[in-house]
Amino acid sequence: MVSPLHPVLAGPGLSVPRSFGRRHNVVKVCITKFMDVWFSLQLSHYGGKYSVERLLAFEDYMERTPFSRVMLITIGTPVPIVALVFCQESVPLQDPTDGWSVNYGFWVRVAVQGGVIACSSAIHVGHFVEGAVLSSRQLTLFTLCIAVVYTSLALTIAATWKFPIPFMHMILAMGMPFFLVGLFRSVVGSSIFRQVSSHTIQLRQLGKMFAVQILMIAIYPAHQMLFYAVTNTSFELPAILMLSVVKLVMKNLLASTVLHMEDIVPEEVIFNVDFFHAIYLVTCMQGASSPNTVIAIMAVDVADTIIELRELYQRTRSILNRFSPERGVKDCHYDLLVSIRSWIHQANLKKLRNGNFQTLSCISHRVSLDSRALLEKLQTFSLNSAVCSDGAVPVKVAGTVTVARAVCRASLWRCCPGGSTPVQPIKSILVPVKTRSSLQHQGSFHRRMQQNFNTLSEPLELLFTSECLVLTEYLETIIPIMYGCGILVMVNLPSAKYHSEMQGITLENVGGKVLGIFAYGLLELISFVALAVIMRRNCGIRALYQLAFVLETQMPLVQAKFVLWVIMVLACRVTHFGVDFHLS
Known part of the structure; x- marks a missing residue:
């Protein structure tokens, strides 16, 4: 049996389907907005x-x-x-x-x-x-x-x-x-x-x-x-x-x-x-x-x-x-943690240095030698990067990893003895040298990198x-x-x-x-x-x-x-x- 509210058979005089659809959309939008507000107030979603x-x-x-x-x-x-x-x-x-x-x-x-x-x-x-x-x-x-x-x-x-x-x-x-x-x-x-x-x-x-x-x-x-x-x-x-x-x-x-x-x-x-x-x-x-x-x-x-x-x-x-094989992550067996590690190993570190996340933690963690080497690699790159997002040129110093740790201790406090220090990309030892080419390149750089940061x-x-x-x-x-x-x-x-x-x-x-x-x-x-x-x-x-x-x-x-x-x-x-x- 065909419903009398069918859009073809209802005739021009019946506007119920359209009004119903509009009301349905309004309700859906209201529910969506309410859920967005609700989740924004939750600790797990802030x-x-x-x-x-x-x-x-x-x-x-x-x-x-x-x-x-x-x-x-x-x-x-x-x-x-x-x-x-x-x-x-x-x-x-x-x-x-x-x-x-x-x-x-x-x-x-x-x-x-x-x-x-x-x-x-x-x-x-x-x-x-x-x-x-x-x-x-x-x-x-x-x-x-x-x-x-x-x-x-x-x-x-x-x-x-x-x-x-x-x-x-x-x-x-x-x-x-x-x-x-x-x-x-x-x-x-x-x-x-x-x-x-x-x-x-x-x-x-x-x-x-x-x-x-x-x-x-x-x-x-x-x-x-x-x-x-x-x-x-x-x-x-x-x-x-x-x-x-x-x-x-x-x-x-x-x-x-x-x-x-x-x-x-x-x-x-x-x-x-x-x-x-x-x-x-x-x-x-x-x-x-x-x-x-x-x-x-x-x-x-x-x-x-x-x-x-x-x-x-x-x-x-x-x-x-986002971590499927076409992204370059292979044989991870749908394990998110393994996928992330593999992606970090394979990714160009330029994609990671200014991401909206911390490299080191504010508390002490036991990590494997491989993990420690990867963290040191990320920190070293943050310190010695040849081109920074703000066009700065790094000062050449010896012992980059040690200097990075020292700068971290001086600028950010350790919350746990013997633990690691929360680190943002280090800019305190960079000497800004703004050039015309760096300024022109900056906008496109951020656009290209944003998707990788989100990844x-x-x-x-x-x-x-x-x-x-x-x-x-x-x-x-x-x-x-x-x-x-x-x-x-x-x-x-x-x-x-x-x-x-x-x-x-x-x-x-x-x-x-x-x-x-x-x-x-x-x-x-x-x-x-x-x-x-x-x-x-x-x-x-x-x-x-x-x-x-x-x-x-x-x-x-x-x-x-x-x-x-x-x-x-x-x-x-x-x-x-x-x-x-x-x-x-």
Whole structure:
């Protein structure tokens, strides 16, 4: 049967097909614009890129690392924090109405919290500020001293004012920076302290990052208080969905403080913001009064995952076509990393020297001799290039590679001891000699080179995006599982009655309370598997290897944040710390 809306049979009087087509186009354009705006706000799509050194290090890691080690790192990363929390919760809490002097269980937790804050702060300062790395002995001394000072300060306030101390974290946060700086100076000495203090730009960026972290500590508990206030009302679901808006804002704020160190942006942002989002989301799911609310949360998560996976699928197929055999890359078996290495080897280095990407990374990586030789080749060419994009002529110097490294250290700071330095094309030792021929040639040079720059920039950006997605899915998988298991264990402890998240949970109903949480964790695990399949089939990247690569390469930073935030979140939920989520 022929439709009456057929463009031939409908007749001149019927304009439905044209108007329908116009409306369809308008809707399509609106959806496209919305998706463009949405992706522009996402960390995984803002345009971040791997450095060439990180790309080569990742490929070497995939080649040399056995799968058993990958699984051990992936599963074993949360083990230290699980052990620490178990030991801490094994110390019983006393009734806060009995006074501060008999609550030894609480003061043990305060000391642990102070030590964790000190250790995490020192690790981050060492990675973000040149010359601020503490030795193992110095780190231990600094941690113990801060733990003692933190506990003593809290004891003094409790003894002279009231116990529990209202919003103890916020009160102590106002005075602790002075003690942290003072003890740091005592530990490292005055000369090193003056040297560290001279790096004002790095310290300013680090201060901004710490400020965003403190803001997170305030915003997420405040949101939990709001959620408990609207539980059993029609505002329950909107309050939970508000978490996604908070996450989006906080990720963009935190990312803006570490953009100068692009290789660590995914780990730094996701293990801060996404951790808070995941743990407070499952808390809201636990306290939701209706199963429909939990189902709605899962539906939103599924929709977001489908959009991300679809975008990743399209990008991987498009980029892989750029490295097809007609591009000069042969026998790469659809492995993107191998294809990129082969393309770099075969490409004229003139095509790479001014690309919009970094050659060296801002953190230390283990690379093979072949990879190191390729990096040295790229750096040497950047230094000794006979013709530069701006028409400059290089000064002839001896020891080009050594000079390049020295210039890098002088102009850009190293974020990790013994690591590599992020490098932009070096122009500080070039003497500009503008000629008429160079000026005429400059425009055509940029046009010819732009396509080659994009050829390498796009896969580097794809690797950055895939790392963001892998880390996010990893956290969103393990956090619900860890949280659910923690509830099952906590309900058997006598201290459970002092935890706000345990209110209303008994041995009889705990199974039903955590069922939705485990279902959410299973859903995230399925999402992770789907992501891994797409990455493996489309471009040969193994998601588990990329995850283990990040966790192992940046293990101190990962563990510092993991331990810090778990301890802080647990503390915010203990009555003794003076935070009442139920506004009672």
